[in-house]
Amino acid sequence: MCFFGLKFYIDTTVMRIEYFFNPNTYKVKETEVSKLSVGKQIAKICAAAKVKPGTYTGRDATAIVRSIQKSIVNCFEEKIFPLSRDVLHIKALSALASEVFTINANSLNVKISAELDESIRGKSREKAFEACETSKGLKVSMLYLIETNLFLSENRGNKNISDDVLSELLSFAQYLVHLQNSSDLCYHTDSKTELIVEEDYRIDVKLGEIYASKHSSESKRRLFTKPFDLNGDKTDTEYFEKAVEAFGRDTGIDFRLLENVIFHLSQIGFPTEEVVFEEIASNVIMINIADVINDYMSMAGDDTPHYEDIKKANDLLTVDTALLKSIGNKKFDVLPIWEREKRDNCFFVKPLYKSGDNYIFSPILMDELRKRWVSGFTQFYLPYEVGLSRTMKVINDWKNHYEHLFSSEIENFLKSIGCDYYKHDVDIRREDRNGNHPTTNELGDYDVIGLNISRKAVYVIECKVLHPIGSVFEHSNQQKHFFKEEKFDEKFQKRIDYFSKVFCSFFSNLGYEVSEEFQIMPYMVVNKVFSSYYKEVGFPIVTYDELKCQLEDYKEN
DSSP: OOTTTSSOOOOOOSSOOOOOOSSSOOOOOOHHHHHHHHHHHHHHHHHHHHHOOEEEEEEHHHHHHHHHHHHHHHHHHHHHTTOHHHHHHHHHHHHHHHHHHHHHHHHHHHHGGSOOHHHHHHHHHHHHHHHHHHHHHHHHHHHHHHHHHHHHHHSSSBBBBOOOHHHHHHHHHHHHOOOOOOOOHHHOOOOEEEEETTTTTTTEEEOHHHHHHHHHHHHHHHHHHHOOOOSSHHHHHHHHHHHHHHHHHHHSOOOOHHHHHHHHHHOOOOOOTTTTTTETTTTTEEEHHHHHHHHHHHHHHGGGHHHHHHHHHHTTTTTOGGOOOTTTTEOOOOOTTTTTSSOOOOOOTOOOOETTEEEEEEEHHHHHHHHHHHHHHHHHHHHHHOOOOOHHHHHHHHHHHHHHHHHHHHHHOOOOOOOEEEEEOHHHHHHHSOOOOOHHHHHHOOOEEEETTTTTEEEEEEEEEOOOOOOOOOOHHHIIIIIIIHHHHHHHHHHHHHHHHHHHHHHHHHHHHOOOTEEEEEEEEEOOOOOOOSSSSOEEEEEEEHHHHHHHHHHHH
């Protein structure tokens, strides 16, 4: 079986079968009635908390959210208590599976639209993008509803769960997610987000214009831009093997076995004559736990793992509902959805739910988890990090390897588009000994310098390999680290400014004929879509794919 995203193969013991998905999707939708109802209930909570009407920003806004958040959560939970825990979970999980499928389908539609006629390509992409963004918001809210429901294990009723009830619960979950994200934006960022408390105590949130524009632009770029791929060479294989070995030491579980177990559940290949399982809702399966493990063992062939090893892998995928409001030993009044690194017990990374002797799960969520673990290795960003110190050491070493390799990849690209000079990791003092340039201690080295005489273009390129982000908190930390603490942009700008003054003499000393009319074209090239949110920078920040598109288009023109 191919390890998704890499260009090498890993031996596995589970046979491949057709992907399982029931097209009869189940959707839960907010309605105007549900939004109005929830808005009124939250307004009453604000009034009771004696929140003063007005516009709040920064930590004042965060303080307002924190003063009412627990009460809103309590109100939300009171709505859930009368409902059957399992029945609500099944309905919400089916709806979540539908949103995940919608995201994947529309992401694929964006890629397919590239083949359409230019006159309809834009509309097709815009429609797919809007559908993706809507489903992404609903996915987060459905996860919030699922986790809240699973956390509440006692004093549950059996009240009928109608579509109207689900709509109101979704509106509550949407509101709570929105409040938490808004609180984080106000507390951790310079986004100019405003929390507006109306005279009737209704609450509205207004994102800062620059932040909202950047966020929308980045979201579109992610859909349209190819990620930076690993080379899939011998070095990558060696790093992967080290990561697998480290994962085993950290968890006591063979990563290949874990990946196979997830794949097995995502494909629903159980022989019906031997294993009894039921699709209890659209894309939601219920199956006996022992049958799952025994069926895996029957498919594994000569290299059959021990029963206890398979059980341990399944246990790692099974959510501990009592700990959904905890991170380590610390308990919270609200779901800690802001945390990724230390939160190893959330439903999206543990999508198996144990009900009696059965598992209840969605094949689509298992497939998504498998992709998250795989991309965790390939993008140097695991679903969580707590308890994986050895694995993260290898992942970070692997990332650092690509920091150095990235510039050589771009050097080869400049060569392929006809540059006359192309070199990576350039110490200009050593390269041009007649130039009397500053030392690398003062200026740093240049990741890539290129010269294309026919285009009259000089390329000055900085390369960075960054982690993805999974929350407002991580986004804020990355922005602060990159632009405020390390000031990578200012250091690069200093190199750009200096080279703009000396490029003529630099290239002349190397035997090239250049003049002042040549254009300096600086780029910061990163492995993912990335922008500066709170600070103007004087150069484009692009992905490798975007750089190639821009320079190749320039070549054609």
